[in-house]
Amino acid sequence: MKAHNFFDDVYEVVKLIPEGRVTSYGAIAKYLGSGLTARMVGWAMNAAHTQMDVPAHRVVNSTGLLTGKHHFGVGNEMQELLEKEGIIVQNDKVKDFSQRFWNPVTELAL
């Protein structure tokens, strides 16, 4: 059995993101830390949204910008999902990103 696949680690963290919260690719990468980089998180998410039930819409880049919204659906599906969870999204960016930011390193480390 393959214990720790790259994607699995990312999936777990993303699934642990509470509603109304978002995190960044770099944060996940830093949390997993062991040889993971922000790009790998994005790569994993690409497979995630296609194959797995991973709330990738809760993952944005360091600026809170919905970088992956184009990958979600044709429309603003990603934004709508976030707003439905109580996250304010304006101009493809998460409103009060600092408040909404859920840092796995901090939250899970405690």
Next chain:
DNA sequence: TGTTTGACCGGTC
């Protein structure tokens, strides 16, 4: 097997 790319990040110009 080597090159290209990818939903990034931080720094620099």
Next chain:
DNA sequence: CGACCGGCCAAAC
């Protein structure tokens, strides 16, 4: 503020 570069690692071609 927009553009570019290096890093970091794995999948796709």
